[in-house]
Amino acid sequence: MSTPGSSYRLNRLFDPRSGRALDVAVDHGFFGERSFITGIEDMRATIDTLIEAGPNAIQLSPGLAPVLQGTSAANKPALVMRTDIANVYGNPLDEHLFSLVFPDAIEQAVRLDAVAVCVNLLHLPGRPEIREHCIRGIMALRQEATRYGMPLMIEPLVMQDNSSGGYMVDGETDRIITLVRQARELGADLIKADPTNEVGDYHRVIEVAGSVPVLVRGGGRAPDDELLARTQAVLEQGARGIVYGRNVIQHPDPAGITRALMSILHEGVSAGDALATLQSRSAGGAA
Template sequence: MSQFRLNRLFNPSSGRALDVAVDHGFFGEPSFVRGIEDMDAVVATLVRANPDAIQLTLGQARILQSIPGKLKPALVLRTDVANVYGNPLDDHIFSHHVPHAVEEAVRLDAVAICANLMDLPGRAEIREANILSIMALREQATRFNMPLMIEPLVMQDNAKAGGGYMVDGDTDRIVALVRQAKELGADLIKADPTDDISDYSKVIAVAGDVPVLVRGGGRVDDRTLLERTVAVLDQGASGIVYGRNVVQHPKPAGITAALMAVLHRGESVENALAIVEGSEG
């Protein structure tokens, strides 16, 4: 059963998970690589901080899995690559999944794979490519009992974003895309926060029995990040998938400890901020 792998992702006491995404280099956008140029050092830092999981690509996953011992974060494997984040965008945009991605995930001892489901205004072909990838991955994920995390990404029109697609927090669009992810067979859903964070219960409701982990998106200040985290957890989110807000933080270990305290011990925002302040890195 895929639940066997998920048992290594979710904390047994809280039932929640922090997955730190460090798959940004896959997308070929220069700004995404800032702070994660030395992936050996980044992964070593995160392993010491000990989140529940680290999300990596096929080419970087071996850094984590070559570290000896049982007490390290689980691996979530990113399986698809796209070029939708450029500023300006390329003339031709695409999205493809890695061939034999699920077999690679099994060989790498991943607890789940992750694939996009993007809603880009005026670019239905990207959503079609994502759906085709998800259906192919779903077939193999079922065969190998590999949990499939689908990442619904509702994007703004490129002109509004000033070049390069940016997240759209429209509740109705997020709810519709999350529902499509569930219909396509997601075992986990990684979804953006809504602009009106009090709406997030609608996202949780439409996902039904599929656990929802909330994306972090671009860098925000610590208080905003922690307040948003508490808000989505209070509405039923099963965890968070944060990337740049951890790896580009001046104290990545400190913010990881603070987030884990909120997730697994129910610490307040103020206590979590104190953890960051008192940390060394």
């Protein structure tokens, strides 16, 4: 579905050396869940830290995107703009669930000079109406994104049964590839997909996405060694990048973990060497 305008924007997302990207997601506050904003209460400070660390992009809601775009820092990260809001993460859940897309999201993204927009494709067991809302929103975004040359990143999220309260991600490979394929069929220019429980299965996600670049979600907080090893593994299987949020912004050293991830992405550094560098940085005091 890419148009010339969208490919121009993607040139600012993917690193010219590696063809890969690190997008740090800081749009968590948009979803109204208190635990999501731990570590990012002061968004000005958070964004300043990330600008200094230098990921390829920062993912923000329309209300906070101006904090990034209003800075004059040279070579600042590109903006990926979140377009939708849902209330599926609370514990306990609200009685009424919804997923809504800004009606003028693409125009806002153009005005804010975004390189892409991001929208959820939610699969909640027993709640097909939420998936329908997502599909309707994606269809509307696809039409406007094509008109304005704005790359559309679809985020397929397969959720477990919500018997424990809020919905949690389901990492079962077959369920992920089914929803990833639907994202491709709906016209995604980029797909932001969950890691599979069996990391060695990730080539199957890449296969079903075809020519659409896949960026892998980070999900909940993970130990540094696990996160870095998983990053290397999905890249070796064909992922074009990563979209990590809490694993960066809730890390004791956000700049350090960002640089470790960037070294794996763009310099081909092994997960073990990246971890050693991160640990030595921590031992010597973050700089």
